[in-house]
Amino acid sequence: MTDASPSARHALAPADIAHVQRRTVWVLSLGQILGGLAFGATVSLGAILAAELSGDDAFSGLAAAGVTLGTAILAVPLAMLARRRGRRLALTIGMAIALVGVGLVVFAVAAASFPLLLVAFGLIGSGQAANLQTRFAAADLSTDATRGRDLSVVVWATTIGAVLGPNLLGPGEALGQVFGMPELTGPYLFTIVAQGLAIVLYLIALRPDPLLLAQRIVAAAGATATGIARADRPMPARFAIFAIAAAHGVMVSVMAMTPVHLVRHGETLSIIGLVISLHIAGMYALAPVFGILADRVGRVPTVLLGQGLLTASLLTAAFGQASTTAVTVALVLLGLGWSAATVAGSALLTEASSEAWRTRRQGLSDLLMSLVGATGAILAGVVLGWIGYGGLALVAGVAVIAVTALAPTGRMPRPAAR
Incomplete structure (x- = not known):
């Protein structure tokens, strides 16, 4: 299946490419809103459904694990x-x-089958893998001057779906009762509609295909005029993959254990929900700011800014673990650090990879990101029980130190002025 539209074949002028790129970013952003909306509702109910069908709260985390494993696969x-x-x-x-x-x-749920439920969540991970890929799709036609910004706008769009999704649980359950759906599955009606709209959107509106067009531009030897193609730089690409995975591992390990820590200190579910909501806002709301910084200041300096924010977060969590206010501040900083490292790292990975290697490394990055996140969440529980929340935060700092130490390997030569 090829994209053979006239615009895809002939839009090689920089102005035409820029027009296609702007349209692509808007389409991907809308798709990310729909995907985030579907995923937000799914994750919110996953743990509850897993506990209900298994009959044991200890298995509630397997729903999220199934989604993460599906994403990685x-x-x-x-x-x-x-x-x-x-x-x-x-x-x-x-x-x-x-x-x-x-x-x-x-x-x-209707068949009361826990194994089938886990398989279902594994398949849902495919949607998350697609959502992750959209940030790279936003950079297919970008130039050095706009790559970070374009990528970050799509990341930011996730905020809308992530916030709206959990708030549709009540209305969804009421709607599900009208249609006679099994208990706790009504909200998935919104998920089905959002997923369906995203599919239609990509099929109809993502034309010309940004990646196929970028490949044609490179083949036509016009890449030097657009900044789309670069010489392959394996070392900066490997650093970018490591920085993205490390930031995700730090974020997931600390974030996953924060509700457990706050429950042990007597906080209510409402307070815990507020803390996690502020953390999610930190992850996505300022992504465009970090994208602009990555374009103007540089990819590696912005990754290092992310490491600074992560360091501030971990120290705040370690030494302020007895204070809910301090933990909240730590979670916001954790989200901001993740955002800076992920946005800048993704931009660096794209421009450090030649067209022949780009999608392979992007897929590998998403795979490692998911696996590191899942491993971090599992090990975090062990560390929490061993040395507590503050100790977990300090242990997570090892990854931040490693990224900072390897930062010189991520530097790219500046393109010659044209």
């Missing part, structure tokens, strides 16, 4: 599909697999 295949057939098909298929997973969740 499908990240590379979707990236390879994008390279061969384009972003439009890869994102559409990723969302379609997730839509099947959502339907399977409802069926699993």
Whole structure:
């Protein structure tokens, strides 16, 4: 399946490419809102459904683990599909697999099958893999001057869906009762609609395909005029992959254990929900700021800014663990540090990779990001029980030190002035 539209074949002028890029960013942003809306509702109910069907609260975390594992398994295949057939098909298929997973969740609850529920959440991970890929799709046609900004706008769009999704649980359950759906599955009606709209959006509006167009530009030897193609820089690319994975591991390990820590200190679920909401706002709300910084100040300096924010977060959590206010501040800083490192690291990975290696490394980055996050969440529980929340924060700092020490390997030579 190729994108053979006239605009895709002939839009090689910089002004035309810029127009296609602006349209692509808007389409991807809207798709990310829909994907985030679907994913937010899914994750909010996952732990509850897992506990209900298994009959044991100890298995409640397996829902999130299933989504994470599904994301990791499908990240590379979707990236390879994008390279061969384009972003439009890869994102559409990723969302379609997730839509099947959502339907399977409802069926699993109706059949009271816990194993089937876990399979369903694994399929839903495909949607998350597609959501992760959108930030790279936003950079397919970007130049050095706008790559960070374009990528960060799509990351920022996640905020809307992440905030709205959990708030649709009540109305969704009421709607589900009208349609006679199993208990706690009503909110998935909104998920199904959002996933379906995202599929239609990508199929219809993501034309010309940004990745296929970028490949044609490179093949036409016009890349030097657009900044789309670069000489391959393996060392900066490896640093970017490591920085993204490390920031995600630090963020997930501390964030996942924060509700447990606050419950032990007697906080209410409302307070815990507020803390996590502020953390999510920190992750996404200022992404465009970090994207602009990455474009103007540089990718590696912005990654290092992220490490500084992560350091401030971990120290605040370690020495202020007895204070809910301090923990809240730490979680906000944790989200900001993750955002800076992820946005700048993703931009660096894209421009450090030649067209031949770009999608392969992007898929590998998403795979490692998911695996490190899942491993971090599992090990964090062990560390929490061993040396407490403050100790966990200090242990997580090892990853920050490693990224900072390796930062010189991520520096890219400045492009010659044209």
